[in-house]
Amino acid sequence: MPSDEINLAEVAATARSRLDPVHWDFIAGGAGDERTVRANTAAFDRLRLRPRVLRDVSKRDLRTRLFGDELSMPVFVSPTGFHRLAHPAGEPATAYAAGAAGTVMVVSMGATTAIEDIAAGGTAVLWFQLYVQPDLAFTAAVIRRAEAAGCRALVVTADSPVFGRRERDLRNGFLDLPSGLACENMRDDTGAVRDIEMDAALTWDSVAWLRGVTRLPIVLKGVLHPDDARLAVEHGVDGIVVSNHGGRQLDGVMATVDALPAIAGAVAGRVPILLDGGVRRGTDVLTALALGATAVGIGRPVLWGLAAGGAAGVRHVLELLRSDVDRAMALTGAASLGDVTPDLVQPVSR
Amino acid sequence: MPSDEINLAEVAATARSRLDPVHWDFIAGGAGDERTVRANTAAFDRLRLRPRVLRDVSKRDLRTRLFGDELSMPVFVSPTGFHRLAHPAGEPATAYAAGAAGTVMVVSMGATTAIEDIAAGGTAVLWFQLYVQPDLAFTAAVIRRAEAAGCRALVVTADSPVFGRRERDLRNGFLDLPSGLACENMRDDTGAVRDIEMDAALTWDSVAWLRGVTRLPIVLKGVLHPDDARLAVEHGVDGIVVSNHGGRQLDGVMATVDALPAIAGAVAGRVPILLDGGVRRGTDVLTALALGATAVGIGRPVLWGLAAGGAAGVRHVLELLRSDVDRAMALTGAASLGDVTPDLVQPVSR
Amino acid sequence: MPSDEINLAEVAATARSRLDPVHWDFIAGGAGDERTVRANTAAFDRLRLRPRVLRDVSKRDLRTRLFGDELSMPVFVSPTGFHRLAHPAGEPATAYAAGAAGTVMVVSMGATTAIEDIAAGGTAVLWFQLYVQPDLAFTAAVIRRAEAAGCRALVVTADSPVFGRRERDLRNGFLDLPSGLACENMRDDTGAVRDIEMDAALTWDSVAWLRGVTRLPIVLKGVLHPDDARLAVEHGVDGIVVSNHGGRQLDGVMATVDALPAIAGAVAGRVPILLDGGVRRGTDVLTALALGATAVGIGRPVLWGLAAGGAAGVRHVLELLRSDVDRAMALTGAASLGDVTPDLVQPVSR
């Protein structure tokens, strides 16, 4: 029973025990020497909290709003592909759990279940993650499917002009989905499943094009440089995800929480900033919020939960984090997310 | 014989060998990943002393005064619960040792001996640690018991609006005191033992309320943020304990000695500042004093001493620290605590 | 087959399995405690990239020009001696691979093949590395051989007034080349092979003397101090190699990439700056370019490739790096080397 695990590290251990080692490596691994994978968590460990006391935290409100919807807590499901690799129940299980937890699931373009089927099974607010394809007509068609399925935002990945090189997968020879699994959102009108292409030619013009084909909020994912954050706002995006793709694209890239303060400075409150990468504890969530994020996404932990126990496992992961965030709020003197101010965070002295 | 151990680490080893592993874990453990438990000691290791020489330290005076009483040295017994878990002799043994050593014991609200019985057996100056309970009448009754038993100060814990989550205890299933042990200070007038409640609704008004029900000095424990230190002084507290509850409440919180300088700056000498967390050596004591503390408390080391040898073990711990402080004063050129100035401490260059 | 290895660390492992341990130590080792050997790679690990996005990197140009020649990528073969120790095919194999990869090989004065024979077998642009010998007539004769063989630049080593002390070699008793191998560029007109002498009396006048005996561009190798970089430019050198001789001369010397920014500031674009030491990944190349280098050299990795698979092994090393640089450019938003700007690099926060 997944709910035996008392923290995300234990959920990871259960997941590892149940997964094919090659699939575990696919989920756990990153680009190159995986310095950035490690940096994402290590960066949180180098930041310390400086709590406030005696502030009446008897009623704590973890809710936040993003693009018109309410999230029950400032934690959402970041996009990750191939949920059926982790568990046969796949993305619908994840969506069910996210809905039950009252938060958003960002459905990956690389989902192994069609967006329509994911949307059908639960109450989660869904956003759709998009790699803009060179075939813009096909891209527009995918967007229309997402819209029709009720997705409430487009999360456009900007950090992937080419594929990252994940050396575990190369060593393991893990290059394709097992037979029977496919990226169902990539089916075209002939029924064939297209490969997801990374388009190295993308520019800021793509944002304008997207604006022309959808009325959904556009959230740009994969921003680490404050100049890009400024450009994103100038090009009219509705939100930004500070992300390094979980360390899976370019090894040596800075940790997301280290990139956050400069991004927050550049954005200056004009659009919400989200973040993913290395969030494992409620205090990580609070740290990111204190430094300027509105909510944070979790990627690998969702797959751990899914592998460990299907929908119940994902729910367990989300509830572990919720109670962790709630406790961290109480213990830092924050009754609501607005109380989570930058002065709560201090770099560790070395 | 406990006095064989030549430093606190050796006392810890003896204690561990004598304790039920589950009880050892209860004492040793902290919240979450125990980063803050480790940070408390690591922060002292990153600070270095820069001694003075040729200052006539032949007569060294370790005495300090707090709230009208003299301590023979600037080290006191911080509040920790459940002393009978460490040794059948329990809190009275600790109090006897503190008195013999000429210092203060802060009796925990979670003591497994009634304050009256602790006070009866020794000469120690006692302070009483209080979690303000939602039942204020009961809280006032507890305070009156402490006053009647001769306690000389109230140490009000501010860092515990909710319980910390100690994962060792969860894994060990250690959730209750063994039968036969109880928090004797929590007996109400029916003779029943109440659970200690954490009141998340506490505010600075509680300080005013306390002021109205007792004439004892009020010492606020669990302050890490300089703004809270300022507020504490403004609300009339008589002292502050810089503490993170030994890393047992919120993991990821900064080390106490790292928090101290900003607190000292904010308090500006208006009330005495105490500190606990990670003190294991006389040089740690001196470091804290140099950075603005008037005295420091020890928590786990007292329980180690108690487990290792009852009252004699606690006394041994206190005398090890006393001789260590005395030697550190001599070797830094400090004949009295007033000579322990900030310039004696330097961060290690990295 | 060397091309099985997916990164340079794996090529090193193959090389180690094939080499006499004494020869492996000669290649891997450095001076003293090898702190500088480790520092060269560790310094890259402490720097982090901050990529740009949406910049159209569909057409990436890795080419650069140095002293009138085009390199297909900003990576060249730094001078290392004794290639026949790594593989019987020796320096001609290295040169063949460099030529096939479209880049420069710097032929070592300690090559175990004559420069004429190295030049004969491939298409590589060759530069010649020179230790100025006390016998200037002989030095001039060596330069004329290099010129006649078509070398396009002289790389003058400045960091070796005396031999570095490599303790692995002392322990292994590795003091001479095995019989049958000789420094073929040190043959004088009698056919005898002279020992390479380190001339501790060299001064900046040597640069003037070199200017008088050759029209080749003069590149000064082994500069770490910005004042020396300034002097080098003032004395008319055509380029600078920031190098600590791979940590083989003086242990405790700073990492090359840590020295680079001050050198770049001192040179202020007047001559190209090259760098070697610790480059193992495409992101290392990009980091050095962002901080002011025009191209970077690799030393040990070339010998690893050579030992692992002769010319094919060297080519494999160069192509691994090329694809790594290409991918790193795409993923940092750089279509050409001119887009690799200093703001892409951030020190890791600690």
Place this chain on the structure above:
Amino acid sequence: MPSDEINLAEVAATARSRLDPVHWDFIAGGAGDERTVRANTAAFDRLRLRPRVLRDVSKRDLRTRLFGDELSMPVFVSPTGFHRLAHPAGEPATAYAAGAAGTVMVVSMGATTAIEDIAAGGTAVLWFQLYVQPDLAFTAAVIRRAEAAGCRALVVTADSPVFGRRERDLRNGFLDLPSGLACENMRDDTGAVRDIEMDAALTWDSVAWLRGVTRLPIVLKGVLHPDDARLAVEHGVDGIVVSNHGGRQLDGVMATVDALPAIAGAVAGRVPILLDGGVRRGTDVLTALALGATAVGIGRPVLWGLAAGGAAGVRHVLELLRSDVDRAMALTGAASLGDVTPDLVQPVSR
């Protein structure tokens, strides 16, 4: 044969293999947790050299002058007690080696050979280390013995108002010299050997008293605080040794090389500054000189050499360091010690 060892770490290993483990611990150990023992060497490892090139280092001059005598190199033998514990030949062997190496030996007050016998056997310039005893008449008598034996300076230890607590010795029960060994410089006119007393009452007046009883230069050893360095100069001392007693007095004290720059700033060239603590390599010597020291002392390495091979072992240690310093000078572009300037040293970037 001790000269097989190629660096001081290897000499240490030989020494350890030959010494009674209790005696090894006495030599190797320090106060408390030995953080300062480790800090002394670690601090050198965190500093990096930034060499100069092309400066004609063909003639290198390692000589320096101190108090009227010439040292063949800027390395001297720091005072350590009980040389007969390391080797039966004891202090005379050390003195013979120091003399053969052309440098100074500081004879310890705790020498197991009388100063007269040490002086008789060799050519070394001797300085005498003094703990000022409460019995000033006896102290004066010891000074007169040192003067009569030809000692050329008094090194007055200021860092020892009380004994340091060395926990290895406590655990080993090593509290006294083995029978047959005695502190021969502590014999009084009755022939009895007095215990060395640490006088906690010493003040700067002791310097004035010493000035009145001897015309020897007075060198104050154990200064770490710049205010004490200033006071020392104002009280007329002729030199200062930046020392933490090899980490044997107070654990947690800063590394000597970290203390050096502020001391050098305070002294401003008015008297020579010496340093000991953690010097193991020629680059450590150069680093200390660059930061303001005129010469550095070695303590444990001398005892390692003595244990490993008597006088020849000590000589080997000194010659290893000499060639190391010489090579480091060549490779940093320093022909004489005057060329060793502060800009040669850089903190490692972290």
